[in-house]
Amino acid sequence: MPDAESAAVAPRVVALTVTSVIDESPDSKSLVFAVPDEHRSRFEYRPGQFLTLRVPSDRTGSVARCYSLASSPHTDDALKVTVKRTEGGYGSNWLCDNIAAGATIDVLPPSGVFTPADLDADLLLWAAGSGITPVMSILKSVLAAGTGRVVLCYANHDERSVIFAAELRQLAARYAGRLTVLHWLESIQGLPTRAQLSGFARMFTGFQSFICGPEPFMAVVKDTLVEAGIPRTHIHLEVFQSLTGDPFADAPIDDEATDGEAAQAVVSLDGDVHTLRWPTNRNLVDVMLAAGIEVPFSCREGSCGSCAATLVDGDIDRGNAAILEADDIADGLFLACQARPLSESVKIEF
Incomplete structure (x- = not known):
């Protein structure tokens, strides 16, 4: 078997x-x-x-x-x-x-965790280039299944580079009272700066911001929002890094890795609570997979954020958490594929 x-x-x-x-x-x-x-x-x-x-x-x-x-x-x-x-x-x-x-x-x-908690919330969406992809999914979902207002600021090199141009025009016409689409073309306006975006951002301080695009673009938008006084909890970034491993391969089971010191982990996932023995020399994703639990993950190398979870109680070594924001880490977020336990017991929520 x-x-x-x-x-x-x-x-x-x-x-x-x-x-x-x-x-x-x-x-x-x-x-x-x-x-x-x-x-x-x-x-x-x-x-x-x-x-x-x-x-x-x-x-x-x-x-x-x-x-x-x-x-x-x-x-x-x-x-x-x-x-x-x-x-x-x-x-x-x-x-x-x-x-x-x-x-x-x-x-x-x-x-992935780049997804709004409430489709009835007002959203300020920021996209550059192919960063429009998840933003488009969010935009259409709010308009179709929610009541929130949506403002999209979409940056591209030139008019020919605009992805979903026709669909955005159709949506803007259909939802004229709820959707505003603003295009930023580098060929005309240059690269966006904090000074240029600041006044615009201050008009929507009560909105939830979702940002996706090249790293320099996301950094400019994030800094602009922070300077505008928008709470960190209202700023959401989609961060990808190129995968070097093979997330399609089965994780090898190392019997020796299950020996030795271990913490008791109480893990809440999709409404179910699991109590696991978490060896100090194994990451949480592998421990959960070995227990037959369908844990969310896509890379096992700390590059995609799919396995992000929240430490509710206890202490852990987060390992490689470079894609997480400092404020997220301060709030208890960690990557389950990187973390090792440091305390005798931990409580975790996905």
Whole structure:
């Protein structure tokens, strides 16, 4: 019989068929997926989450890449991710050059925490380039299933670079009383600065801000919002780093790693509470997988934030937490794939 960890991990990898490929801009395409009925529940998702795709590679067999869902669970029947070519980016260029309707690709179920807690809240959305992808999912979901107002500030190099231009125009016309779309074109206005954005940001201090795009853009927007006096709890950033490992592979079970000192971990996940023995030399994701618990994760290397959890009680070594904000860490957030216990007991919430 398969061990508990294999049983937990194996169903995560699903081969999805691409039903269509949509040209969104000269350098970006959307892939639309059909999900088999038997896996439909596993691919339920929240606005702003992402999929992890296994991209074939002649050198390494495959590479894993995370792409945000541009579709909305409230308006779209099929899953859609949007891929923009990046210079020297193997995964994005391979997908844009090789994937056509009828192709199949291995995918991990949706993950990520860049998602609004309340669709009735007023949102100030910031996107640059392909950062519009998760923002589009959030925008459509709020308009279709919530009551909140939405203001989108979308930055691109030029007019030809704007992804979802036609769809945004249609949505702005349909929801004229609730949606405002502002385009920022570098070719005309230059790169946005704090001085330029400050007055605009101060008009929406009561809104929740969601930011996605290149790191310099996100840094400028975040600093602008902080200077405008917007609470840190109202600022949400989507941070990705390139994956170097293989999240599709089963995590090896090291029997020796289960020996020695361990903490008692009480873990709350999706309404269930699990009590686990957490060895001090293992990370929490591997411990939960070994116990047959379907823990959210996509990389096991601290690069995607999928396994972010909150330390409610106890002490841990957070390990590599570079993608987390200092304020998030201060609030107890950590990455389960990196953390090790330091106290005899810990209490954790996902």
